[in-house]
Amino acid sequence: MTIQCYSWPTPNGHKVHIMLEECALPYEAIPIDIGAGEQFAPAFLKISPNNKIPAIVDPDGPDGKPISLFESGAILLYLAGKTGQFLPKDTAGKYRVMEWLMWQVGGFGPMLGQAHHFRIYAPERIQYAYDRYTNEAKRLYGVLDKQLGKHEFVAGKQYTIADMAIFPWCRSAANQGIDWADFPNAKRWFDAIEARPAVQRGVQVLADRRKPLMDDKAKQALFGTQQYQKR
Structure with missing residues (x-):
């Protein structure tokens, strides 16, 4: 049965697109234009109460019953469990992957998002914030580079959901x-992941929908008071 993937071409969206492509699961990518405020629609909030993409609905969930999930990390773990792919079966290996997945969800993604925001989108340059998040981005890339100096992939010898989670955030490194x-170690890894056919397909999902420039309406939906309204 076809999984419905409510998403947009952002790093968090691409994590799930890549996993769906790697697992060759049938899915429908349903665009949620976050610049137009579609993430605040009541129907979407029913499956993603934090008004963020991605979210999925799997009509063939546990015990054959439908399930909806939000949060990209949870979705990756669910799909890995559903398919038995890209998450080691041994306990130590599984938790090593989860360790790096949580590193991405709790630090790498949010901090790089802030660096991107204050370097590119902030209406004025706030030097403290600019330096704070740029330096934190460099520190985190250093952590990643050190790990990849010891292992082929982030969590060891195998390509896993941890790599899928981290990779999309590195596409905007500049x-x-x-x-x-x-x-250099992180760059070697990045190039290897980028060369995978399923990854190349995944990052193209909904890519034609994304606008190259962000207008005032989009900034309001993403960064303004609309984000903080009670719903």
Whole structure:
């Protein structure tokens, strides 16, 4: 049965697109234009109460019953469990992957998002914020680079959902203030992941819907008071 993937071409969306492509699962990508405020629609909030993409509805969930899920990390773990792919079966290996998945969800993604925001989208340059998040981005890339100096993939010898979670955030490294020359191990890994056919398909999902420039309406939906209205 076809999984419904409510998403947009952002790093968090691409994590799930990549996993769906890697697992060759049948799915329908349903665009949620976050610049137009579609993430605040009551129907979407029923499956994603935090008004964020991605979210999925799997009509063939546990025990054959439908299930809806939000939060990209939870979705990756669910799909790995459903398919038995990209998450080691041994306990130690599984938790090593989960460790790096949580690192991405709790730190790498949010901090790079802030670096991107204050470097690219902030209406004025706030030097403290600019430096704070640029430096944190560099620190996190350093953590990643060190790990990849010891292992082929983020969590060891195998390509897993941890790699899928981290990779999309690295596609905007230049906007985060990152020079790949400073992180050769991470660059080697990035190039290897980028070359995978399923990854190439995944990052193209809904890509034609994204506008190159963000207008005032989109900024309001993403960063303004609309984000904080009670619903």
